Amino acid sequence: MKFVVVLFIVALVAWYLSYSATRLDRLHHRVETSWANLDGLLQRRAAIAIEIARSEISDPASSMLLTFAAHQAREASVRDRSQAETGLSGALGILLENSNDISGVIEQDLVRELRELTEKIKMAVAIHVDAVTRTQLVRKKLINRIFRLAGTAPEPVTYEFEGDVL
């Protein structure tokens, strides 16, 4: 009888551990997806920023600033990414706020594309931040720490973004 009870408890614990591991694995997967999505959008934004730098909207000084910020954003590591992207947002914001003359067809297209992209980036950030917070929360649970259920998956990094620049 004792043996059966012990076996049952062992089975229960094993099931719970495997359940928790699956849950964590899925959360990490969610973070990867949401980051891939955000990363893709940010890359596109940097590309547009460089095109704007080359266009009529931008004066030489702003072009330099913008190109510099865009390259920095592209090359930043995951941890420094949000800061670098905020720098790019700032550079774009200053330029577009001060240029009244966005009359060319190409320029208007660029600005519209940028505006649409910014909307999407805001959504992507919200999705990503939520995935990261949730994952960090579950990783902190005692059982997951004791049994190291997160395995070798890296601790997800949260992303801060000042989305209201544009």
Place this chain on the structure above:
Amino acid sequence: MPLSKKRIGIVCPYGWDTPGGVQSHVGDLAEYLIRQGHFVSVLAPAINDESLPEYVTSAGRPISIPYNGAVARVLFGPIAFSRVRQWISQGDFDLIHLHEPAIPSISLLACWAAEGPMVGTFHAAAKRQKVTFAVAPFLEPVIEKLTARIAVSEAARETLTEHLETDAIVVPNGIYATRYSDGALDSQWSGNTIGFMGRFEEPRKGLAVLIEALPQIVTQIPDIKIFVAGPGDSREILKQIQPSLRSRFTFLGKISEEEKANFLASVGIYIAPNTGGESFGIILAEALAAGASVVASDIPAFDSLLGHGEYGTLFESENPQDLARKVVTLLHDAELRKGIAHKGKSYAQGFDWDVVADKIYDVYEMAMVGGAKVTLSSENRAWNKFLGRQS
């Protein structure tokens, strides 16, 4: 952007046969996506299988249960669960979109059974309840599987953050703005008139607040008339009204979509004195799109929909004196009334399905980034293997 055709599954938690906000939202969305060329399958509880549109699959007969102060027609249980799993595994979906996954119905079951790109939409706005703390531990591991969450209003988003500590993107409910944009002015409804629409017997719709405000309005505007459109028994309501004022009420019963556009375009003021229980206020968006001058109670959903009073006039909820004051001011000042209505009309274009569905599809795209398909969840797979079942 190249549009690739996707296979999308949508789960509606409430019985398809009963009219309701979530059902019509799901239906409109599904039809929009189909017009865009996607394959769409909707899974919903239904009483009558034959009368369903082609794209709806029945998950079984809904069960009526009291939930959150109203009767909800939902579906759960082992048979429903196996239907949900079958629908998921046969659908070969690129994405599934679950509506109200936090209520006990098939959306929750689907969320539990599936894995992959999943989007959830939260419609309800509710006050924080003690019971939420008891159910949160069960709900959280399920809800956290959703790749992205959508809330239909700020109020719904706050409910979600409070109850389940998770954030959502706000995408409003959709309306067919063009259907309402050119309603004809019908002289029988125009002038010093107030229009009301909805199930007026339900106390939370607030018709009683308007009735209480009427004596005060009549002293200022002697020729005021009130038109009530919507299903229900008017005799009971008329008993609550002072006999001398009864003649000012006209009950129109249920009106057609076409009449609705004319009705909203004609009435002097459209009123929504709801006392609560609203999450979005789709009828207000429609009224704005029709160019009506709107007066609404300042419950959170309406306050945010009307831009804190910019696109319509707000009065203090359940305060008949305030309602009367606002109505009288507006009816005395045609310029003011038209100004607000004009602003509201262009603002309401933002709720058009073309805009809203595009936003929803943006969220879909974000969830589908990895390119993975929706499959049965791995816990279930393990169980299926263990039990020797085919998944």
